[in-house]
Amino acid sequence: MNNIYWIGPRQSDIDNTNFKFAGSITIYGSNINGNTAYCSIANKRINHNVDNDDCNRFFSEKLKEICHNDPKSQFLFYNFSYAYEFDDEIQKHVIGLNPYNIIDMLADKIRCRTILNNIVETVPFITLKGSECSFSNLCKYFCGYTEFVIQKKHSSGGEGTYIINSNSDVIKLNAFDEYMISPYIKDSISLNVHIAIINNKTIVFPPSIQIITEQDGRLLYHGADFICYQQISEKIKNEIKNLSTKIGDFVCKRGYKGVLGIDFLLNNGTIYFMEINPRFQASSQLVNRGLLESNQSSLFEIHLQSFDLFPIRAISDFDVLYSNYVFSTNNITKTRLKKIINSYEIEKFQADGYDIDCITPFEKNSYLCRCIFKQSICCININNKFTLHPNLFVxxxxxxxxxxxxxxxxxxxxxxxxxxxxxxxxxxxxxxxxxxxxxxxxxxxxxxxxxxxxxxxxxxxxxxxxxxxxxxxxxxxxxxxxxxxxxxxxxxSFLPNNLINKKTLSGVPYDSIINLANDRIRINPAPICVYKLENESCQFCNLPTINDKYNINDIYEVIDYCLEYVDFRHFLIGGGTYSKDGGWNIILNITKYIRSKCNKDIYLMSIPPKELSILDKLKDAGITEVAFNLEMFDRNLAQNIMPGKGCIGLNQYLLAFRHSIKLWGNTGCVRSLLIYGFDTDDTFLSGIEQLCQLGVEPIISIFRPLENTELSYLNPPPTSDILKIYQKCQDIVQKHNLILGPDCPQCQNNTLSYTKIF
Ligand code: SF4
Structure with missing residues (x-):
């Protein structure tokens, strides 16, 4: 068999496969294990999505060297179009190359979308000369839209793709070049799929969600998540498969063979075709990993099988249980890269010749390295927002x-x-x-x-x-x-020495009964929340399902001890629901006991009582503040996420709030907590507004996907969204002379609130 060389951007593109390359010529690579990499030799990192004459010359020279030294050598290109940029001497060695006209047609975003527009739904688009692409002009073409995507007919990695809105700086477009313009459909999910045309049949490989970030008015590619794709509905998955097959059959009829990639956009249940990448893709290595783990041919071999260069092997279904993230000079600092390079959460770090300890000159948006993960890095959150984990891009x-x-x-x-x-x-x-x-x-x-x-x-x-x-x-x-x-x-904060391993006389660890948080002792009336016991746990809750059993006397004993030996300001009764009817007797007993011993404030966090007279009893017993936490305002959502507690109707809360306001006033002693990350922003803000109108102080906590909970696969909301929602909520509470609670600065430790202390 002849020696096959890999010609592509990254050496790591050929990791994760048992396909034997004799060597590789790449832009980025280690210069070892048969690799020769432009950036390592030139000692700089370039942006490979921008044409670079010096790099092109390097490839030409290196390929010619191989041709001379190894006349039977063969080249497999990552990007098939690129192969056509070399002279005949090199092209004779290229294998797996489709005819120029079909590659050129597919790689031309404008032509490709125009042609495929007849067989699949595409994002609406027009073509204009660069001189016609003013913002005001684009608004005329797409009524109702205020942001647009302008694309060159040939571009990749986001270079040559611009977002234009009323605030955009003037983009340097070539006045006479043709550009494709589409409305910018925000909050969409970018999907990608590899297909292979082999033996006149289309094979569809597991798709992924593409990680695209908006930076400096451009949409830049930063990785792929095959695990997160599992979150997509079966209906959409089937549709993607059908559309990919349809497109595959179409290009097959035009004479295309082998592997290519297709980009789709998913918005509100509609799938739009975006473009075809007639080449291998940055995510191909993850598909290769899935193929390798299922003992099948790699994409390289499959591509060459379609050119009859390898015997065809049947491909069976397989999974790709990986995601990856690309670090470039505009999305990571050296300090952070040094911190994460050895992270236990990375499955594989791919340096591609990047030496973090060396000072290497780089161009803007140059590729540095990438990481493979065995868990998803993005997710489609409950509020249907596609979210990259906030710690990936900061x-x-x-x-x-x-x-x-x-x-x-x-x-x-x-x-x-x-x-x-x-x-x-x-x-x-x-x-x-x-x-x-x-x-x-x-x-x-x-x-x-x-x-x-x-x-x-x-x-x-x-x-x-x-x-x-x-x-x-x-x-x-x-x-x-x-x-x-x-x-x-x-x-x-450290645990006071006298509470470490402390147990009651009956042998119950104190930390099963209480939790010390800053200046507050929380007493859990129930060892285990009733919703946990009845398998109706809130899906975000990580409180225990197993706990030491204790009774009211154990609770009294702990209260006595804390009052005597622990420094704290107030009590909270909460942390799990005692029984579905509220467990008011035990709450009243605890309250009365505390009140018989001290004047410390007692804050109750519980479900809202059905019987409003309970509230009077609680007030009489000594409760000084109450919180009935709605958690989310959309009660249908509440029922899904909190199958037990979420069944309590909004009306029960509202009645309890109104009565509580009569008892404890409207100055912040009656509260309700909403978790940011579930409701849509509109619902969330209207919830805050409605609480304030009643005189209820809203508390906001940020959704935290905790380990060992049903929602652990989700991501926290983007920090930028949190900062924005905080500002909007602040405006609402100020309008009602309230604050974002709770009032106690120490108890604000996990809430979206801030009290300035001088
Ligand atoms: S009510 Fe829900 S959040 Fe509270 S302890 Fe029970 S399961 Fe957890």
Missing amino acids: EKIAYNLFNKLNNKKEYIKFALLNHGVTLTKAALTYSRKQGTIREAVFDAIDITIFNNISVNVPIKCKFVSFSPFTIDFIDNEYTLYWDDIRICTVSI
Whole structure:
């Protein structure tokens, strides 16, 4: 067999396969294991989506060298069009190459979409000369749209694809070139599928969701997620398969053979065809991995099988259980890359010759390296928003935090809540000497930043190892960093020594009954929430399903001990529902007991009572504040996500709120918590408004997909959305002379609220 060489952008494109290449000539690569890479030799990182004469010359020279040294050598190109840019001497060695006219037609975005428009639904588009692409002109063509996508007829990776809106800077378009313009359909999901035309048949491989980020007015490709694609409905999946087959059959009739990629856009249940990539793709290596693991031929071999260069092997169904993310010079800093390079959450790191310790000159938007994950990095959240995990791409939010928002303390707090933090070895070592870090609720620890802002910051959640936040221990103090930007000193909360391993006389660990959070002791009236016991748990809740049994006397004993030996300001009764009717007797007994011993505030967080007279009894017993948490305002959604608690109707809440306001007033002692990340933004904001109109103080917590919960596969909302919703909610509460609760600054540790303390 002749030696086959891989000619493509990255050496890592041929990882994950047992196809034997004699070597590879690539733009990025290690220069070892038979690889010769332009960037490693030139000692710079270029943007491979921009034409580069020097790099083209390099390829020409290297390919000719191989032709001379190994006359029987054969070249398999990643990008089939690129093969046609070389002279005959090289082209004679190229294998798996379709005729120029068909490749040219498919690679031309305008021609391809125009032709396929007749057989599949495409995003509406027009073609205009560059000189005609003014914003006002585009508005005339697409009524009702205010943003547009302008594409060159040949481009990839997002280069040559621009977003234009009323605020856009003037894009440098060539006045006489033809461009394709479509309305920018926001909140769409970009889908990609590999197909192969082999023996006049179309084979459709597992599709993926493409990770496209909007940066500087361009839509840039940053990876693929095959696992997240599983979240798409079966109906859409079948449709994608049918459309891909239809397109495959069409190109087959035009004489195309082998592998190609198709991009679709999914918006509100409609699938639009976008473009064809007549080449291998950046995600091909993940498909290859699925093929390898199912003991099948690689995409390279399948492509060559279609040219009768290898015997055809049947392809059976297989899964691709991977995602990947591409790091380029515009989406990661060196400091963060150094932090994540050894992350336990990365399945494989692909450096492609990038040496993080070297100072390598680079062009804007140059490819650096990429990571493969064995878990999804994106998800389609409950509110149908496609969300990349916020810790993967943080550069935009960094700019917002440190430039636009001028390092405002509350925004740093909110970002911490969402991104989590890691502790350096030095910080961990010192903290262990100091005591037992108080592990608060929700896989988090309690810290204080800027001297007085309490934050319940996640340390265990998904992709926390990618968090831009780090706590280090330097010069005898804990310090919080965002990458290498020093933010402030930090104090970490430790469990008081007298509570460590403390048990009641009957042998129940104190931490089964209570939880100490800053200046508050939470008493769990029920060892296990009734909804957990009855298999109707809220899907986001990680409270235990197994716990030590205890009774009211154990609770009294713990209360007595805490009052005598623990420093705290107030009580919270909550953390699980005792029984479906509320368990009011036990709550009343606990309240009366506390009140008989002290005057500390007692905050009740529970389901709303059906009987409003219960509220009078609670008030009489000594409850000083109440919260009946709706969690989400859309009650249909509530029933899906909280099959037990979500069945409590909105009316029961509203009646309880109204009566509570009569008892505790409308100045913030009656509250309800909404979780941001489930309702649509409109529903969420209208929920906040309605609560305020009643005089109920809204509390906002950010959805945190916790380990071992049914929703652990989801992602937290984007931090930028959180900052925006906070501002909008602030406007609403201020209008009603309320604040985003709770009032107690220490208890704001895991909420979207901020009290300025001087
Ligand atoms: S009511 Fe829901 S969130 Fe609260 S403890 Fe029970 S299951 Fe968890």
